[in-house]
Amino acid sequence: MRTAFLPFLLVPTLAVADTGADPWSKIFEVFSHPRCANCHVPEDNRPRWSGPSYGQTRLHGMSINGGESRIGAETLPCSTCHGEANAPVPHGPPGAPHWALAPVEMVWWGKSSSEICEQIKDLDRNGGRTLAEVADHIAEDPLVLWGWQPGPGREPAPYSAGEVAQLVRDWDASGAVCPD
Numbered sequence: 001m002r003t004a005f006l007p008f009l010l011v012p013t014l015a016v017a018d019t020g021a022d023p024w025s026k027i028f029e030v031f032s033h034p035r036c037a038n039c040h041v042p043e044d045n046r047p048r049w050s051g052p053s054y055g056q057t058r059l060h061g062m063s064i065n066g067g068e069s070r071i072g073a074e075t076l077p078c079s080t081c082h083g084e085a086n087a088p089v090p091h092g093p094p095g096a097p098h099w100a101l102a103p104v105e106m107v108w109w110g111k112s113s114s115e116i117c118e119q120i121k122d123l124d125r126n127g128g129r130t131l132a133e134v135a136d137h138i139a140e141d142p143l144v145l146w147g148w149q150p151g152p153g154r155e156p157a158p159y160s161a162g163e164v165a166q167l168v169r170d171w172d173a174s175g176a177v178c179p180d
């Protein structure tokens with residue numbers, strides 16, 4: 001009896017140990033998700049639209065450009081359409097306090113896992129935050145939290161804000177190693 005049981009016991013144990021081991025790849029899955037990356041865009045200052053409600057990823061409609069201010073102060077401010085809360089209907093403008101593009105040094109859009117990983121640890125490019133402060137920002141900032149409550153028709157970012165904040169803490173505690 002015992003020898004027959006043994007393979008059943010060993011195989012699932014090894015599989016569980018393997019999948020739990022890599023917090024960074026889960027963090028990258030979130031950062032590169034459209035609900036997050038579409039505001040962390042390059043120096044063209046153009047927010048992106050993507051996901052099932054938009055079809056293929058494309059530039060924000062209506063030629064919206066955040067400008068160097070990243071809030072559209074030079075042309076049409078984001079706040080013209082984006083209020084403090086989501087419009088209640090599909091394709092209505094989503095909203096959260098202080099709607100804005102992330103600063104250019106925090107670009108994630110189109111970047112690789114290793115590039116974003118090095119950047120999120122770099123005090124010159126992450127808003128001067130320790131990784132503990134990055135975790136707190138994920139748990140508390142209204143624009144980040146919007147990624148899990150994006151309004152009708154938009155799929156939320158994976159996991160939850162609390163889980164991702166904890167993944168950052170776990171990754172920090174294990175040495176914050178980046179992929180090659």
Ligand code: HEC
Nearest residue numbers: 038047049050064065066071072078081091092093100101
């Ligand atoms: C003229 C109105 C208008 C302005 C100004 C505007 N937006 Fe939007 N935005 C919209 C609408 C409408 C949607 C929803 C489109 C849909 O769901 O089909 C949207 C959606 C978005 C989304 C969600 C896309 C996604 O894939 O999650 C982001 C991000 C966004 N806008 C960023 C910005 C930023 C940043 C600015 C300022 C630089 C801005 N928008 C200015 C109307 C506007």
Ligand code: HEC
Nearest residue numbers: 035036039100101102103106120125126127143144147157
């Ligand atoms: C509406 C635009 C917008 C969306 C959507 C958005 N962000 Fe940001 N993000 C910002 C802005 C603006 C800043 C700069 C805030 C600051 O430094 O205080 C920022 C900064 C950050 C930072 C600080 C450190 C760094 O290097 O970037 C983190 C972490 C972050 N965002 C995570 C996320 C995550 C995770 C999501 C999705 C769940 C997300 N953001 C979605 C606009 C956005």
